[in-house]
Amino acid sequence: MKSFTNNIRTIFFVFICSFAVAGTFASCNKKLKTTELIITKADGNVLSVTAEMAVTPEEREYGFMERKKIPDGTGMIFIFEKDEVLRFWMKNTPTALSIAYIDRNGIIKEIFDMQPFSLEGIESSSSVRYALEVPKGWYAKNGIKPGDKIRLNF
Structure with missing residues (x-):
């Protein structure tokens, strides 16, 4: 019994x-709110990306899970309340992504490529405030590198 x-x-x-x-x-x-992020590269050239805003813990946890198509020139900005070492993985995410870790001043600190469905954690090497995920290779294709600055419009 x-x-x-x-x-x-x-x-x-x-x-x-x-x-x-x-x-x-x-x-x-x-549907998440979107914002237009302006990226200024070291050479002075400027480009933009339309990013969905993941603000709540639930939105940040879910991210791009289940998304099969992420158009070029779009992404998702993960917004945290304080600076911290961030760690992302690709659980249930079928689309290859690139991630930039960004400090509170909008400076890109690091960029990593991530493989679909990977459970490997991709961790920032220092405390940052934001992470921006875009289709894999978008940063490289557009010549965006660590040290470039993102104007955060939120």
Whole structure:
């Protein structure tokens, strides 16, 4: 009887947790606000990227999960409340991405490429405030490098 009661409790717990997780993901499938980010390269050339804004913990956790197509010239900016070492992975993300870690002054500190579905954590080597994900290779194709500056319009 004790085993039966424990099984019922386990099933109930899994059932409740499933609804909690589904609710979190459902709320992250909503359309995020966007902003136009202006990037000034070291040579003075300027370009822009239209970025969805991931502000809440749920939005940041979900990110580009399940997205099969991310158009060139678009991305997602992850906005954190304080400077910290950030770590991203590609769980449930089918599209290859490049990520830039950005300090609170808008300076790109590092850029990394990330592989679809990889569980390898890509960690910033110093505390930063933002991360900008774009389609893989976009930074290289546009000559964007660490030290370039992003004007943050939010």
